[in-house]
Amino acid sequence: MCQVEVKNVSVHYGNVCALNGVNLKIKKGDFLGIIGPNGGGKTTLLKVILGLTKPSSGKVIKKNGTTISYVPQFSSFSRGFPIKVLDVILMGRLKKGINFFHRYSKEDIEKADYIMEKLQISKFRDRQIGQLSGGQLQKVLIARALAVEPNILLLDEPTASLDTNSKTEIYQLLKSINKDVTVVLVSHDIGTISSYVKSIACINQSLFYHGKTELSRESIEKTYGCPIDLVAHGFPHRVLRKHEENGND
Ligand SMILES: Nc1ncnc2c1ncn2[C@@H]1O[C@H](COP(=O)(O)OP(=O)(O)OP(=O)(O)O)[C@@H](O)[C@H]1O
Secondary structure, eight states: OEEEEEEEEEEEETTEEEEEEEEEEEETTOEEEEEOOTTSSHHHHHHHHHTSSOOSEEEEEEOTTOOEEEEOOGGGSOTTSOOBHHHHHHHTTOSSSOOTTOOOOHHHHHHHHHHHHHTTOGGGTTSBGGGSOHHHHHHHHHHHHHHTOOSEEEEESTTTTOOHHHHHHHHHHHHHHTTTSEEEEEOSOHHHHTTTOSEEEEEESEEEEEEOSOOOHHHHHHHHTSOEEEOSSSSSEEEOSOOOTTSOO
């Protein structure tokens, strides 16, 4: 069953074409990895799905009752802000923005505690977020997104600048979350994500491929516009030869 359908979507920022005629169906229960080069339009695609960016043409159709939640890159989240882990997670329970007199219900706090327990971060409940490691903060941001009780979770590079162990932990966590929630993940980590996700979409303005994780070297090279070598761990890919615009490489 399709929860979200991106239909012939193009997005232009002034003269820049970020997406060009993209068609993509997100099925219930999928764990979709979105890959593509820098500036290829991956974040724009997430923003269009969230309704934060309006397509220049085309549309996004969401099945009734679909709730989408978003986990930003933790590096873009200000750690200097003096706020406790519990309070960050409770932000996910705010339905209509912050009201100065807002008080969270007992149910909201129970829900936040339940999620912290599930993600094994209860020990950080009363800690300031500035005192967390990158991996711990990423889990807190995932917990905040889960507090919304979404049926689709979108994540933008959740493992960027994490060490290998923290990366593995986050991917394992997402795999377990995927038992109940559809997960869509933007990543540069092609080699690693392909062993966790159920399907892959390759984006570089246009959608070059969407399907099983056993994607061919040809699909990847078409997406990246240059020959690349897949590396299972560490760097996501290595450029083999210089790409020339006329394709005579
Ligand atoms: N608000 C904006 N105003 C103008 N141009 C933008 C804006 N947001 C993105 N772009 C441009 O649109 C293109 C796609 O950007 P986007 O951030 O979606 O790519 P991305 O695949 O997520 O890149 P990265 O992997 O580097 O994060 C880029 O050329 C970028 O410079």
